[in-house]
Amino acid sequence: MIELSRTDSGNASRSATRAANLAERIYGQLKQDIFDFRLLPGDRFTETEVAERMGVSRTPVREALFRLQRESYVEVLYRNGWRVRPFNFEYFEDLYDVRTILECAAVRRLCDREKMPAQLEDLKRIWLVPESARLEDMNTLSALDERFHEMLVEAAGNSEMALIHHDITEKIRIIRRLDFTKPPRVDATYVEHGMVLKAILERRPEPAQMMLKAHIEESRREVRKITLHMLHSARQDAQGRE
Template sequence: MQIAPSKKTRDRPDNMVEGIYRQLKDDIFEFRLMPGDRFSESEVAERVQASRTPVRQALYRLEREGYLLVHFRSGWQVRAFDFKYFEELYDVRIVLETAALARLGQMDLEGNAQIAILRETWQVSESERLQDAAQVSALDERFHCALVEAAGNVEMARMHLEITEKIRIIRRLDFTQGPRIEATYIEHGQILQALLERRIELAQQLLRSHIEISKQEVRKITLHRLHVARELAGG
């Protein structure tokens, strides 16, 4: 169990809880805390240099969100991967994102700033493509969120963002595989081009296939692959 060194937070209790919460969540996403890892409130409090009260509040928040389990006699544990749960989240993503494409197909995209930014990011030459897995993973997440946001339904975007955060750890694992970076540039570019050409059914088909490939990665996760991801993240 590895927890990142403490980051400075303001003295206000709410800010301290938020800081600890974000730090622990980042530790989970960056594989410093691995599925199955156990730890105590005292260990966290010592690492983040805070009292146990804000630590406990942050831990219970993560427990409510499904990242941790609490064992009343033996401390806390990072929740093991529930593969069926992740696959179901990917299915919901497909529903939301294909619906967003349908809405975008009815809109004037000529001056849409979000779509313009996506084109500048993904429709680039091979020499301009980023190769850093963490950077591409973050940009991939942003691509899908931006498509839903651009569709203009605030509630749809909120739901999609919640799902996005829950599968972030899987997305990080996906991008530890080298070929996925090149494939993501190609697939995102194709989705955007189909959207801009008003070929919405094709765009939806391409998007569905793109997400299904990532969904399949859920079934390939092993403990060894998690440890490799931790090493790549510098854990």
């Protein structure tokens, strides 16, 4: 497995299940439930419900829910339960825009540096490989694609920017999951990432930004095709898996 762990600088917004803290565990599980469509946008639920399902009291559940609320995954209805925030396509469009802005700015900063940071070496090793060495597993590739963009921003050296970008990436992830039925643009992704990297290494900010923009625009186009019907199918699938 290729290891590309995020430099854990930020306030523990890591997923997974950490033993120490019940609230943190619940937080991670709930978020995963949302990503995996076991909890679908618009679904309503109560604190007690979650507490019983997870086998803990309401206290840590509430703590987890408040965090998810702040990150706008769920919302509380005053004394009337909670709801997974319904899909709002404008919201995702906006997030894509901000993401593009941040990544382009990061690329520009990278081109301005005299010495390229070490992270770029890692990216080269992954994306600038001969066609025969390209990976094919979709899940791995999807994760690597996400990391490519995150690492570009991290490499620029502004950790607040990286944190914000990371949050955005996570928020977008849920809608990218819906796109999994399509044949992935594996070759295109390799080519495009490779070109962006090369342009950065050659310190040509304009083309690098252009290509990056086009590349993000492509995945945004896919997202635009996502309809409420796909959401419905996802619900069916998720229930089938249970």
